[in-house]
Amino acid sequence: MNTTDIIGTIGVSLILIAYFLNIFSLIKKDGNLFYILNIFGGAxxxxxxxxxxxxxxxxxxxxxxxxxxxxLLKSIKKPQD
Incomplete structure (x- = not known):
């Protein structure tokens, strides 16, 4: 496994972790953590x-x-209920 593979694996893993945590209701799909994991994973x-x-x-x-x-920006700007 070369450096590029490792970098890609980390990115995809973050996206999959966000998905897993959401599917099992451990984080909200409209929560900041979900967005942050997807931002860093995608980037x-x-x-x-x-x-x-x-x-x-x-x-x-x-x-x-x-x-x-x-x-994430929309979520931050949204007034809290």
Whole structure:
């Protein structure tokens, strides 16, 4: 396993951890932790895909991270009930 594989594995693992925690109701799907795990996971996986020049996943993971940033910002700005 080379460095790029390790970086990609970390990124994808963060996304999968967020998904697992959400599915088993350990975190909320609209909670900040869920968004943060997806932001870092997507960004790291995007970087790994960039390093190997695999453009479809650069776009996919980059979009994943950007959408998660937008969702986090919306969550932070939302008034607490």
């Amino acid at each position: 790291i996986a995007c970087f790994s895909s960039y390093l190997i020049r695999f453009w479809p996943f650069v776009i996919l993971e980059g979009t994943w991270a950007v959408i998660s940033v937008v969702a």
